[in-house]
Amino acid sequence: MKKACAADGFGKRFFAVSLFHCRFSPLQWLRFHDILYQLTDSLREGIFVNIGVILAAGHGSRMGTALPKQFLPLHGAPILVHSVRRFAECRAVDKLLIALPPEYLAYGRDLLAQYFPGNSFFLTAGGADRSATLRLLVDFVFESMGADETTILITHDGVRPYVSEQMILDNIRAARECGACNTVVPAVDTILVSLDGTYISSVPDRATLYHAQTPQSFSAVKLKRLLDRMSDEELSRLTDGCSVFVVNGEPVKLVPGSRENIKITVPSDLDPS
DSSP states (O other), rough: OOHHHHHHHHHHHHHHHHHHHHHHOOOHHHHHHHHHHHHHHHHTTTOOOEEEEEEEEOOOOOGSSSGGGGGSSETTTEEHHHHHHHTTTTOOHHHHHEEGGGGGGGHHHHHHHSTTTTTOEEHHHOOOHHHHHHHHHHHHHHSSOOTTEEEEEHHHHHTHHHHHHHHHHHHHHHHHHEEEEEEEEEEOOOOOOOSSSOOOOOOGGGOOEEEEEEEEEHHHHHHHHHHHHHHHHHHHOOOOOHHHHHHOOOEEEEEETTTTTOOOOSGGGGGGO
């Protein structure tokens, strides 16, 4: 063992001396640094397991349709199919879990089998609301998907079909570094606060305001630990996974989103023009 350590130390010194005697230009040094960073990053990727989690358990009452909006057609395929495809085709996503309304679980399974034949997606029923669904999904990844301290969860709205692969990759990287992250875009409109719904109470500085999007991504272990501290009542007052970190004083990193990454909410959002 000591000989191995000594040899290893000699190898590092030889490598450092060899580099010292190389006459690299500043540009060559930058290229070498970039290659070394990419190599290190690729080695780190093998340590983590990235699970995409598609939240499609709602009914979309604001859309005003009998069929839940995630199943409505968009550009020739259901909205959910577009969202799932973005994750299924992302090289960094190892597994995919999709939450659906309990009464549409069989319908969704058949639909996904049609568009993704031979897929190995995990499907489960969501809860009564988003917070209940989040708790159910976190329990599911630990009980049925083998989640552990190496697991990253990339959660995404099933009705945000325009998410890019770059956003997914940026989320994975930020969640590894920080434990939690939220995709955002800076606010461009003035945001008003009204405490009574009649008069303006305050006007926050727009430079500090952001619109939250998804993906939102987390260390699975950190998210479960925080959820286990909270009662169902406490959790019901929160709107998403990042709020769980914020109310517990945990940092959440911002990841750049896109104004094209819209959430399909009302009929006009289905208009391709």
